[in-house]
Amino acid sequence: MKVTVIGTGYVGLVTGACLAEMGNHVVCLDVDERKIRVLQDGGIPIHEPGLDVIVQRNVAVGRLQFTTDVAAAVAHGTLQFIGVGTPPDEDGSADLQHVLAAARSIGAHMTDYKIIVDKSTVPVGTADRVREAVRGELQRRGMEVEFAVVSNPEFLKEGAAVGDFMRPDRIIVGADDERAVLLMRALYASFTRNHDRLQIMDVRSAEFTKYAANAMLATRISFMNELAQLAEKVGADIDMVRRGIGSDPRIGTHFLYAGAGYGGSCFPKDVKALVRTGQEHGVKLRVLEAVEEANEQQKHVLGKKVVARFGEDLAGRTFALWGLAFKPDTDDMREAPSLVVIADLVRRGARVQAYDPVATEQARLALGDVAGVSFADSAQAALSGADALVIVTEWREFRSPDFDAIRAALKQPVVIDGRNLFEPALVKAHGLEYFAIGRANAVPLKT
Ligand SMILES: NC(=O)C1=CN([C@@H]2O[C@H](COP(=O)(O)OP(=O)(O)OC[C@H]3O[C@@H](n4cnc5c(N)ncnc54)[C@H](O)[C@@H]3O)[C@@H](O)[C@H]2O)C=CC1
Ligand SMILES: O=C(O)[C@H]1O[C@H](OP(=O)(O)OP(=O)(O)OC[C@H]2O[C@@H](n3ccc(=O)[nH]c3=O)[C@H](O)[C@@H]2O)[C@H](O)[C@@H](O)[C@@H]1O
The missing domain is CATH 3.40.50.720 (NAD(P)-binding Rossmann-like Domain)
Known part of the structure; x- marks a missing residue:
């Protein structure tokens, strides 16, 4: 054709x-x-x-x-x-x-x-x-x-x-x-x-189906992100909870990962657009308004964890940041949570040494001339001289790192993981303090 x-x-x-x-x-x-x-x-x-x-x-x-x-x-x-x-x-x-x-x-x-x-x-x-x-x-x-x-x-x-x-x-x-x-x-x-x-199907139902699909997926993520915050308070592990609920076929295992907030060119804009369509027709989409608000807050969670560990004033501190793209296997920086994390750190006086396997050029364009951000050529190079490591995007090459090399390179043995990539006990066993999403902090006795 x-x-x-x-x-x-x-x-x-x-x-x-x-x-x-x-x-x-x-x-x-x-x-x-x-x-x-x-x-x-x-x-x-x-x-x-x-x-x-x-x-x-x-x-x-x-x-x-x-x-x-x-x-x-x-x-x-x-x-x-x-x-x-x-x-x-x-x-x-x-x-x-x-x-x-x-x-x-x-x-x-x-x-x-x-x-x-x-x-x-x-x-x-x-x-x-x-x-x-x-x-x-x-x-x-x-x-x-x-x-x-x-x-x-x-x-x-x-x-x-x-x-x-x-x-x-x-x-x-x-x-x-x-x-x-x-x-x-x-x-x-x-x-x-x-x-x-x-x-x-008819044309209008087809148009609506697309928004309904993205809105449902975004809802699952915000739902899990909010539960993750509560899990931290009550001493539960959101990843265990994810597995526990996901085995019910009515819930399903996909798209239940708590993290640093959803980004990308579609979920944020499509949720907003559907809420707007609702307003135009006098239908208040309360659930979706909350989905959007929860996600805006979630993008600040990593910044808050840094502040909880290092204090409000981050002047003189340097953070290694792994993962800039809004998700792995893309160079797309649209609405990437990393942009919010970087802004939160830089605003408090910190420097950021970022590494992404493919999105560096797009990140440069997205960040413009934000002072205090530099880009490393490898994950290990980003760690050099940094106080701590912050992980924003779950690229495969970050999943099985050399924890001893991470510990040796960092000034302080601290990993703040926005994608729950590791077993907390394993990271702790390597002498690293591990702060993840919706899980208890894993801190070695002597640091
Ligand atoms: N990115 C994704 O993963 C998905 C995107 N969508 C939807 O697909 C649509 C496109 O999204 P992307 O491909 O991400 O956008 P994009 O921004 O990557 O590409 C859009 C392209 O259209 C071109 N363009 C704009 N006006 C034009 C015109 N009058 N004539 C010819 N070319 C023109 C632009 O120069 C640009 O290259 C959006 O509505 C998006 O919501 C749907 C599913 C997945
Ligand atoms: O309309 C669109 O553009 C597309 O939007 C999403 O696709 P995409 O944005 O490319 O990527 P996702 O894999 O859906 O991830 C979106 C965001 O959600 C986050 N996410 C995803 C899954 C999860 O469990 N937890 C989570 O935080 C990701 O990190 C990412 O920031 C949908 O999954 C596609 O079906 C849809 O076609």
């Missing part, structure tokens, strides 16, 4: 590459000339495991192309995917300017039947606005061309995006047009061969 994907970010590029991998002919369009140049030169502008191989393979056989030429891109695909950003507006609602601009681009150039697929996360009712935007352009050109607008929200996770797209739990298609449903079924048939994972 001929497919055009508008927007080559985390979602658009993965969508385009994976659809090409299944034999479709895909043209990816972006307004960012730099990004398109990188892609045309054989590079990948983001860090996403496994994506480079798929992109290169499909470019080589001519099934995947990148362009900034709107007219050519719109002419190419019967299916026009919109995968542009939907950042939060000032009032928390989703800013649809890029989605509507993409819709106008399609309307301004299309000459034959198109199925316009909203892949971006967009509030209920957006398909109607996309339809109006396309129709407005067609009228301006004095043309009548048939088209359908379909909702096909994306559920991939960064860091696991290729696997999630190639082997989806479900594919949601919201459509009220028979011809569009047939083509969407045909497009996705290869991804759902063994199990029919395609769910066809």
Whole structure:
């Protein structure tokens, strides 16, 4: 099938590459000339495991192309995917300017039947606005061309995006047009061969499903983060509790990890946007308001643990910080908890020596010229001369460290772990003080 994907970010590029991998002919369009140049030169502008191989393979056989030429891109695909950003507006609602601009681009150039697929996360009712935007352009050109607008929200996770797209739990298609449903079924048939994972529904339910999914996942995390705070007070271990409740299939084991707060480009913005939609319709989403507030507080938990151990005044102190990206296996710094941790430490006069396996460049951009932050080339180098180690992101290479080398490098034997990576008794046995989330502190008798 001929497919055009508008927007080559985390979602658009993965969508385009994976659809090409299944034999479709895909043209990816972006307004960012730099990004398109990188892609045309054989590079990948983001860090996403496994994506480079798929992109290169499909470019080589001519099934995947990148362009900034709107007219050519719109002419190419019967299916026009919109995968542009939907950042939060000032009032928390989703800013649809890029989605509507993409819709106008399609309307301004299309000459034959198109199925316009909203892949971006967009509030209920957006398909109607996309339809109006396309129709407005067609009228301006004095043309009548048939088209359908379909909702096909994306559920991939960064860091696991290729696997999630190639082997989806479900594919949601919201459509009220028979011809569009047939083509969407045909497009996705290869991804759902063994199990029919395609769910066809009305457009509004599909749009809503995306927000409901992210809101539910964010709720689980804030719920566990709050319980973790209580666990510390009452002497329980949140990780034991996680295992205990997770074995009930109604609860399930996934997405129950207490930590330094959720970040990323989606949970924070999607929870806000759903709360905002509720307000617009006179429905107060109390649970989600609390989810958001709990998460804002959780991002300060590591800073508070540092203060509890070292005092309010951190002038003259240096902290090693492991993990900058909002989660492992990505370079994405959007809403990363590390930004809040760094701000909390630096505000009190501390210096931070940070290390991340891939996100350093993005972190530099996100932090701007914050004084007191430097970047190390390795996890061990970040420890040199630091008072303590603070872990924010659970990259695999941090999971089994040389505790003796950590102890030798630090001025004080203190590890503050925002992701509960280690057995407290093990860390303590190496002579390190260990402060984690929702667990009793493990402090050796003599330090
Ligand atoms: N990042 C993720 O893991 C997921 C994101 N989503 C949703 O997918 C959408 C896109 O997210 P990301 O890929 O993370 O965004 P992104 O910010 O990485 O990429 C968006 C791209 O769209 C381009 N763009 C903007 N306006 C354009 C236009 N008029 N024409 C052509 N290109 C244009 C930008 O230059 C940029 O390259 C958002 O609605 C997001 O909520 C959904 C599931 C997962
Ligand atoms: O709409 C989106 O953009 C995507 O948002 C999330 O994916 P993503 O943000 O890439 O990453 P997650 O693995 O969900 O992690 C989000 C945040 O939650 C945190 N988290 C996750 C799981 C957990 O148990 N505890 C926890 O604190 C992570 O550290 C991270 O900061 C969803 O998992 C995807 O299904 C969805 O498509």
